[in-house]
Structures are given as structure tokens and as C-alpha cells.
Amino acid sequence: MFDQLTEPQRAELLAAAAEHDVFRAEFTEAGNLTYDLAARPFFTFRYLVTATGGAGADLAAEPVSAAADGASAAAAWLAEHGYGHKNLRASADGVTEVPQGARARRQARRG
Numbered sequence: 854m855f856d857q858l859t860e861p862q863r864a865e866l867l868a869a870a871a872e873h874d875v876f877r878a879e880f881t882e883a884g885n886l887t888y889d890l891a892a893r894p895f896f897t898f899r900y901l902v903t904a905t906g907g908a909g910a911d912l913a914a915e916p917v918s919a920a921a922d923g924a925s926a927a928a929a930w931l932a933e934h935g936y937g938h939k940n941l942r943a944s945a946d947g948v949t950e951v952p953q954g955a956r957a958r959r960q961a962r963r964g
Contacts, residue, residue, distance in 0.1 A: 855894045857937040866890050866936075884926055896938075898927040902945065919945035 858866070866873075867890055878887045880901040888896035902919040924943035931938050953961070 854940055856939040916945040
């Protein structure tokens with residue numbers, strides 16, 4: 854959550870709110886920030902982190918590593934822009950854990 858924002862920072866974030874609307878959320882390597890500061894001081898950063906695991910990689914550890922990488926990147930972005938924050942938490946999901954859509958299930962059955 855944002856913490857101890859100055860009035861100019863708050864005004865800046867509110868002015869850019871349309872660009873950071875939850876309906877524009879996406880996972881990108883550069884990161885994607887969404888918030889509704891008019892409603893509450895919480896924000897979400899979404900990062901696309903590609904696993905580097907090869908043969909013998911510890912796949913169970915990759916989401917933990919990705920979450921840590923995402924949290925570090927979010928904290929760095931916030932610091933770079935001078936935005937205070939607190940209670941920064943991170944989570945990550947592996948693509949293999951995401952349920953497949955109908956199209957993907959059909960393709961998997963075909964071969």
C-alpha cells in the first residue's frame with residue numbers, strides 16, 4: 854500500500870489514474886501498476902517473470918524466486934519515483950498451475 858504520500862505525489866497519481874486502471878492490468882516484463890487511489894491507498898504491480906529452469910531445476914522454488922524478483926522490482930520502482938509504501942507482499946503462480954481454457958484443452962486432446 855502507498856504510505857506517506859505528499860500532496861503533490863497524490864495529485865500526480867490521481868492525474869495518471871486512468872492509465873493505471875485495473876481494467877488495463879497486464880503482466881509485462883517492465884511491470885504494470887494499477888491502483889484506485891481515490892478509493893483506497895492500495896496498489897498492485899504485475900510482472901511477467903520467465904522461468905529459467907532447465908533440466909534438473911527446482912520447479913517448486915521458481916514461484917518463490919519470481920515473487921522475490923517481482924517484489925524487488927516493485928520496491929525499486931517505488932523508490933525511484935519517491936513513493937512511500939508499506940506492507941509490500943508478493944505472490945507468483947506458475948503457468949502450469951493456471952487452469953487451461955476450453956481451446957487449450959481441445960488442442961491437448963488432439964495431440
